[in-house]
Amino acid sequence: MFRGVFEKMERLxxxxxxxxxxxxxxxxxYLENIQEPYLQGTIxxxxxxxxxxxxxxxxLSGGEKTISQLALLFAIxxxxxxxxxxxxxxxxxxxxxxxxxxxxxxxxxxxNLFN
Numbered sequence: 001m002f003r004g005v006f007e008k009m010e011r012l013x014x015x016x017x018x019x020x021x022x023x024x025x026x027x028x029x030y031l032e033n034i035q036e037p038y039l040q041g042t043i044x045x046x047x048x049x050x051x052x053x054x055x056x057x058x059x060l061s062g063g064e065k066t067i068s069q070l071a072l073l074f075a076i077x078x079x080x081x082x083x084x085x086x087x088x089x090x091x092x093x094x095x096x097x098x099x100x101x102x103x104x105x106x107x108x109x110x111x112n113l114f115n
Contacts, residue, residue, distance in 0.1 A: 005080060008079040012074075013029045013075045016074050020071055021048065025049045026047040046060065046064070066092075066093050070090065070102065073085065
């Protein structure tokens with residue numbers, strides 16, 4: 001079960017991250033140890049728009065962290081078919097253009113749930 005959910009998350013993370021930022025953004029999620037995934041952790045890296053390097057979550061700005069974390073949360077939610085997510089003040093580190101992208105993504109996400 002773990003492997004199937006994780007593989008689905010791997011496939012979903014980049015399209016979700018791109019939907020929340022831009023098509024030029026990149027995101028990867030992978031296991032440190034493929035043979036024994038429970039012995040080590042996972043690595044989540046992103047390349048925000050207009051940047052040339054891959055960053056781990058600790059190297060990002062507040063807004064970039066928010067977008068990255070939302071992408072991961074939605075990938076987990078969609079992989080597990082969980083339909084309830086509660087948010088509080090997720091816009092604190094975001095500018096208005098990123099807030100609009102998140103609203104558009106939420107609208108699409110909710111529309112897909114009920115169709």
